[in-house]
Amino acid sequence: QATLTLKKMYDDDELLDEVAFEGPQASSLFTDPKGHQGDIIRTTGSLVWLNALYGVDLPTYSYDTGFNTDLKGIAQTIMDQHRSNTLSIYSVPTVGGVGLLTLGLSMLVLGLMRIARR
Structure with a gap:
């Protein structure tokens, strides 16, 4: 969301800094055509x-x-908007139940492999 917000602010000429769309990491939204982030986006995301x-x-x-x-x-x-769209301020984005199921099964398999080695 930080990237989208800052890109929109860039397009609307609302940034208070001299920032290029693409260029050096310290002074640009993006560092290359692939979309690697510059410091302003990295800092906001952090x-x-x-x-x-x-x-x-x-x-x-x-x-x-x-x-x-x-x-x-x-x-x-960004965080205020995120929290207003969720049930809890402590929710962490996941890939639904599938992400948790995959994690659980992975841990189970790793545990069984460890037991089998003994």
């Missing part, structure tokens, strides 16, 4: 995960992003 996984309060987080654009505010908005 802030999203800090909030999602560790509950970091982004508005009061003292980290300086190095950008004039309010990346902490963008990340907080």
Whole structure:
């Protein structure tokens, strides 16, 4: 979501930083035609995960992003929208029940293989 939000802000000329669409990692949205992310997207994505996984309060987080654009505010908005669309603030995106089933079966098979070696 960070990528989509920043790309839209770039298209609408709403970024407060001189950022190219493609170019050097430090000053571009993307570093190549494949879509590898530049620092502004990486930083915003990192802030999203800090909030999602560790509950970091982004508005009061003292980290300086190095950008004039309010990346902490963008990340907080992304998380607020995410939480308003889910049942719990603690939900982690998965591939439905299939992802959990696959993980469980993998752990079972690895355990059985370990027992068989003894």
